[in-house]
Amino acid sequence: MKEIAGGIVNGIKELFNFPLYSGKDVSITASTILLIIISCIIAFYILKLIRRLITSKLPLEDKGKFVSIFKFVNYIVYIIVVIIVLSSSGVNLTVLLTASAALFVGLGFALQYLFQDIISGVLIIVDQSLHVGDVVEIDGKVARVIDIKLRTTRAITRDDKIVIIPNHFFLTDIIYNYTQNHKTTRETITVGVAYGSDTALVKKILLKSLESQDGVLKKPKPNVIFNDFGDSALVFNLNFYISDSFTDPSIKSDVRFKIDQLFREHNVTIPFPQRDVHIFNK
Numbered sequence: 001m002k003e004i005a006g007g008i009v010n011g012i013k014e015l016f017n018f019p020l021y022s023g024k025d026v027s028i029t030a031s032t033i034l035l036i037i038i039s040c041i042i043a044f045y046i047l048k049l050i051r052r053l054i055t056s057k058l059p060l061e062d063k064g065k066f067v068s069i070f071k072f073v074n075y076i077v078y079i080i081v082v083i084i085v086l087s088s089s090g091v092n093l094t095v096l097l098t099a100s101a102a103l104f105v106g107l108g109f110a111l112q113y114l115f116q117d118i119i120s121g122v123l124i125i126v127d128q129s130l131h132v133g134d135v136v137e138i139d140g141k142v143a144r145v146i147d148i149k150l151r152t153t154r155a156i157t158r159d160d161k162i163v164i165i166p167n168h169f170f171l172t173d174i175i176y177n178y179t180q181n182h183k184t185t186r187e188t189i190t191v192g193v194a195y196g197s198d199t200a201l202v203k204k205i206l207l208k209s210l211e212s213q214d215g216v217l218k219k220p221k222p223n224v225i226f227n228d229f230g231d232s233a234l235v236f237n238l239n240f241y242i243s244d245s246f247t248d249p250s251i252k253s254d255v256r257f258k259i260d261q262l263f264r265e266h267n268v269t270i271p272f273p274q275r276d277v278h279i280f281n282k
Helices: 002-016 030-055 060-088 093-099 101-127 199-208 245-265
Strands: 019-022 027-029 135-138 141-148 152-157 162-166 185-193 223-229 234-242
Touching: 030 060, 060 101, 101 141, 101 152, 101 162, 141 245, 185 245, 199 223, 199 234, 199 245, 234 245
Parallel strands: none
Antiparallel strands: 019 027, 135 141, 141 152, 152 162, 185 234, 223 234
C-alpha cells in the first residue's frame, strides 16, 4: 500500500516537474505555470476586495473613474506577480528579457499608441480635466461626453451620432470644453442693418427677441454690442447666456426667426452687400 501511495506521489512530482520549456539557462515546468495561475487568482480576489473597500466610500460620480484607473493597476499587479513567481521558481529573467529584446522593441512600436491612450486616460481621470456630461468641440464637431474609459472617450454629437475619441487627443490637441468651469455659456448672434437705421430701435428689437425664448437665461442679462461700421451694414452683436450649449443651434435659429419677424414689423432692413463700380473711358 505504501509503495502504491509512494508511486502516486512520485508520479505527481514528476508531472509537476515536467519541463514545458527547457533552454540553456531557462526551464519552465508545469508547477511554475500552476503557481502562476494560483497566484493570479489570489491577486484577483485581493484586488477585488480592495476595490470594494475603496469604492464603498466614494461618491457615485467618482466610482467609475476609480474603476477605470484600477483596471490599469490590475494589469501592472498581474505582471509583477508573474515576474515574482518566475524569479522564485529559478527562472533566469535576464536571459528571457535579453532573448526577447527584439520582440519587445517591435511590440513597443506596435503598442505605443495603445499605451499613450491608456496613460492619457489615467491622467484625464486623475486631474479631472474632462467629465461625463461635458460639451466639447473636436475636429469642428460639438459633442457631449457620455463615457470616459481607460483608452477611449465616447461622445454624442448634435446630430445624434457617436464619436469615439482616443484619449491622447485630449492631451496632444487643442480641445474646446464648453462646460469645464460651469454649465452656463455665452452665445452670440451677429446681424447687420442698413446705414441710416435707428440704432436705438435696433438694440431694443434685438433684446426683445430674447424675452420669450426658451433656454435663454435672464441672468446674466443679455446685451447688445455695436460691433462695427461694416462695408454695407451697421454690425451688431447680440450676446446672451444659456445653460445647455449642446442645444445652441436650435436656440440661435429660433432667435434669428424672431429677429427677422421684428425687423419686418418695424421696417428695419438687413442690406445686401453693395459695391460701387466705376468705369473709366480712355
